[in-house]
Amino acid sequence: MKVLLVNGSPRKNGNTDRALEECAAVLNQEGIETELIWIGAQAIRGCTACGACSRNGDCRCIFDDDIVNPLIRKAAEADGYIFGSPVYYAGLNGSLKSLMDRMFYAGGAVMRQKPAAGIACARRAGATITADEINKFFQINGMPVVSSTYWNIVHGRGAGEVEGDGEGLQTMRNLARSMAWLLKCIQAGAQAGITAPELERGTMTNMVRGDLIDGAN
Template sequence: MKKLKALLINGSPRAKGCTYTALTELKNTLEQEGMEVELIHVGHKDVHGCIACRKCKEIGKCVFDDIVNEVAPKFNEADAFVIGAPVYYASPAGGAIAFLDRLFFSTANVDKTMKVGAAVTTCRRGGNTASYDVLNKYFSISSMPIATSQYWNMVYGGQAEEVLQDKEGLQTMRTLGRNIAFMAKSIALGKEQFGLPEKEQITFTNFHH
């Protein structure tokens, strides 16, 4: 079996903060499980929100030529994709959402079926579960199986040093890493033996009279 790839996205404005600390624990575990891992920081970039111009359908990439278009080919090649984001006002940081909106919209032509997806959230006190739910929606609309852990994929702390004290949170990241690796390997074997699920032509309805 070829070496499987995991793409980890740091959606925090801070390069080495709480989100990075959680994703690093996850990265180390994925590598121990034999996966090739790339961790990319996008949260500090000036990422324009999606304007639904649908130009990407014509040109094959987002009309805003920035980090989204740089990451898109890596997303296409990855067997697993993880988005990490801190909580701002009980939701994921705005830069992470803008990035995901455009990444998923502009790669609509990329078949994401059975690409493992996982969300990781970090907060000082509240909003983790609400943010976790938001991030998982991107996977559940894309035929991407969602990787979970022994607890929701989250850590607590106001700064990186505090996250390192969250022993349960770090263990959750390690369990998540082992689960992602197992799922990706199992899906790869399934593709070889059975192929991907049969697809119907997508039907769109608007529910108007």
């Protein structure tokens, strides 16, 4: 079994990376293989909702000049995921948001029903909002969201400051233990003949109406 950890910070060896490394160390102790990917500091274009990825049928974004498609291929080989983001303006880092928009739009099928978690690193505020933003990608894709013993956040600004957040690092370790436990449960279930549920797809309801009902919009 393998967990893919994605560092959404432009700083390769900052506090977000340190939190992910804490998760990876515990996963390795639990016998789970890990791979930590840094998305880099280069610009990642946002999704244009062109729909080409839906038509090509191969879980690939039409824009092939950045890390998105290579990461989708890595995601296809993984059994679980942890995405981490720094907090700059009370929310998800823009580069990671662009990456996840395209990655899940084009390649969501390769990650569906696999466990995942979002973590956030902030100087002070906005961390819980950011972790929740990441988790919403998993929730719409039928993926079990892995929890810990607190919200999946750590605090620190300068490189290395997260070391002072003992509870945050403890939360990362417990998150990794929960991830390992769930992966092992899924594996044991599969060996016992219990497979993922068949999900209904195809029905879409447009909640915007052009007519008026009883004078109301």
